[in-house]
Amino acid sequence: MNHTGFQAKKLIQLALPVLIAQVTQTMMGFIDTVMAGRVSAVDMAAVAIGTSLWLPALLFVQGLILAFTPVFAHHHGANNPKAIQPLMSQAFYIAIIGSLGVLLFLSFAQTIFDMMELEPELAELSAGYLHGFMWGVPAFILYQILRGCSEGISYTLPTMIIGFVGLAVNIPANYIFIYGHFGVPAMGGAGCGIATALVFWAMMIAMMIYMQFHQKFAEIEPFKRLNKPNWKTIWEMLKHGMPIAMALFFEVSLFAVIALLLAPLGATVVAGHQIALNFSSIVFMLPLSIGIAVSIRVGYYLGQDKLDISNLVTKIGLFIAFSLAVITAVITVLFKTQIALLYNNNPEVVALAGSLMFLAALYQLSDSIQVVAAGALRGYKDTQSAFYITLVSYWAIGMTLGYLLARTDIIVPAMGAHGFWIGLIAGLTSAAILFALRLRYIQKSGKLKAVIEERS
Numbered sequence: 001m002n003h004t005g006f007q008a009k010k011l012i013q014l015a016l017p018v019l020i021a022q023v024t025q026t027m028m029g030f031i032d033t034v035m036a037g038r039v040s041a042v043d044m045a046a047v048a049i050g051t052s053l054w055l056p057a058l059l060f061v062q063g064l065i066l067a068f069t070p071v072f073a074h075h076h077g078a079n080n081p082k083a084i085q086p087l088m089s090q091a092f093y094i095a096i097i098g099s100l101g102v103l104l105f106l107s108f109a110q111t112i113f114d115m116m117e118l119e120p121e122l123a124e125l126s127a128g129y130l131h132g133f134m135w136g137v138p139a140f141i142l143y144q145i146l147r148g149c150s151e152g153i154s155y156t157l158p159t160m161i162i163g164f165v166g167l168a169v170n171i172p173a174n175y176i177f178i179y180g181h182f183g184v185p186a187m188g189g190a191g192c193g194i195a196t197a198l199v200f201w202a203m204m205i206a207m208m209i210y211m212q213f214h215q216k217f218a219e220i221e222p223f224k225r226l227n228k229p230n231w232k233t234i235w236e237m238l239k240h241g242m243p244i245a246m247a248l249f250f251e252v253s254l255f256a257v258i259a260l261l262l263a264p265l266g267a268t269v270v271a272g273h274q275i276a277l278n279f280s281s282i283v284f285m286l287p288l289s290i291g292i293a294v295s296i297r298v299g300y301y302l303g304q305d306k307l308d309i310s311n312l313v314t315k316i317g318l319f320i321a322f323s324l325a326v327i328t329a330v331i332t333v334l335f336k337t338q339i340a341l342l343y344n345n346n347p348e349v350v351a352l353a354g355s356l357m358f359l360a361a362l363y364q365l366s367d368s369i370q371v372v373a374a375g376a377l378r379g380y381k382d383t384q385s386a387f388y389i390t391l392v393s394y395w396a397i398g399m400t401l402g403y404l405l406a407r408t409d410i411i412v413p414a415m416g417a418h419g420f421w422i423g424l425i426a427g428l429t430s431a432a433i434l435f436a437l438r439l440r441y442i443q444k445s446g447k448l449k450a451v452i453e454e455r456s
Contacts, residue, residue: 004316007312007316008316008320011297011316011320014156014292014293015293016156017157018160018289018293021159022288022289023282024160026285027282029051029278031174032047032170032192033275033278034343035174035175036178039178039189040188041267042121042125042267043178044270044274044344045122045189045263045270045271046122046188046189047129048259049126049260050109050126052255052257052260054133055252055255056252057101057105059249059252060245060249061102063242063244063249064237064238064245065141065241066148066245067378068145068148068237069151069152069296070295070298070381071237071299072151072153073303075087076152076153077301077304081153081219082219085220085222086227087233088145089228090229090237092142092226095141095144099137099141102137102141109130110123113127122263122267125188129193132193135194136197136198136199139204147162149222152296154300158207158214161206161210162203162207166202169195169198170195173195174191174192176195177192178192179191208223211223240381242387243386243387244383246387247390250390250391251394254394254424258424259273261403262406262417265417268346269416271344272356272417273353273420275340275353276353276421277360280360280363280364283328283332284371286328287367288371290320290371294314294376297310298313298314298379298380302379310380311443314439322369325364326365329364332358332364333357333361336353336355337354339354339357340354340357352417355418356417359425362425366425366428366431370428370432373436376439377435382442385438386435389438390431392434393431393434398423398424398426401422401423401427402420402423406419406420407419
């Protein structure tokens with residue numbers, strides 16, 4: 001096998017367990033949407049609106065934690081495993097503060113819903129969903145630290161296994177709390193919140209047990225001690241993590257705001273949009289997994305001062321991700337109606353979702369490039385660019401164009417959900433171009449040497 005083939009194989013070996021884990025996590029959202037949708041379109045919309053509030057906040061903190069994974073990978077590549085556990089402790093302090101921030105934000109959910117002037121039933125269900133969900137926030141964020149450590153040492157199998165643990169808890173928990181069984185009252189869409197919180201705690205505890213007893217983590221000793229806060233390290237990691245967090249926030253909040261702006265158009269529009277978005281999220285796991293694997297391998301080879309190999313890994317990752325996106329886009333177009341019917345059998349909802357699937361197919365092509373390029377830049381420790389690229393692409397271009405098309409008659413008669421999806425495509429395409437240009441600049445410039453010297 002030639003060197004290119006070897007690197008492609010290693011990327012796929014790393015990405016496959018991550019892909020399965022990401023799919024199981026997204027499948028939980030799919031299951032929530034479908035099981036709530038079986039109650040009513042209002043219950044499905046409540047889950048969508050509740051998710052639109054917690055997802056940006058939670059992923060913002062996850063972005064701070066993501067900065068640690070390439071550094072773990074760098075220490076692994078440099079054969080310095082003893083440096084990983086103290087770094088995990090500093091991540092723990094960031095996670096605790098971040099959890100408190102998310103909980104504080106979600107406590108104002110009812111006020112936000114009042115400002116949005118939602119239908120009373122929809123507002124009540126959405127608030128109930130978030131009230132149950134909040135209990136799982138600390139567990140989710142702490143799990144991300146453990147996952148980042150495992151993936152940082154190029155061991156992604158636990159991520160897959162724990163994903164199945166979460167899925168195994170999610171289905172019966174939804175069954176009990178949504179429909180009301182074993183003495184528990186039927187809560188409809190609000191029951192998804194409690195079920196999700198239980199899933200997060202199950203995943204965190206399972207990951208702790210795995211890492212405590214598996215030989216792979218013996219040298220790291222992840223739970224040997226909790227080091228005192230090292231404010232210099234925390235500040236340094238926050239400087240690298242904040243642009244990632246802001247980039248994630250800009251991306252996810254874009255989808256959240258779109259869901260909120262569609263809410264006044266009625267539950268049918270929100271439900272149709274949510275179906276197209278949820279299916280796109282499942283498909284997105286393919287390039288996302290490649291991007292995570294690229295980030296890990298780039299950090300690993302930078303730890304060994306092998307710049308040429310890290311650049312090769314990036315090119316291979318981009319090629320694999322785009323090829324997969326072409327395949328999934330074709331499948332999305334050919335089976336758009338059948339996909340929509342998996343979620344809901346309301347003819348109006350299915351018709352809207354099916355018509356959005358064509359736009360979702362185009363969206364996948366740009367998304368594959370931007371997520372892998374962003375992952376590579378994290379590996380190169382170039383995180384600042386992500387802040388500016390996502391702000392300009394998602395908000396200045398994507399949201400502006402989307403709002404003009406969806407809610408105004410300035411360009412064309414208001415298009416509703418279709419207008420926002422056209423804006424998304426424009427924003428993601430610009431992000432893909434800018435990330436690719438930045439990646440090329442970093443690889444061609446002398447900045448990589450500075451990265452290696454800084455980490456050494």
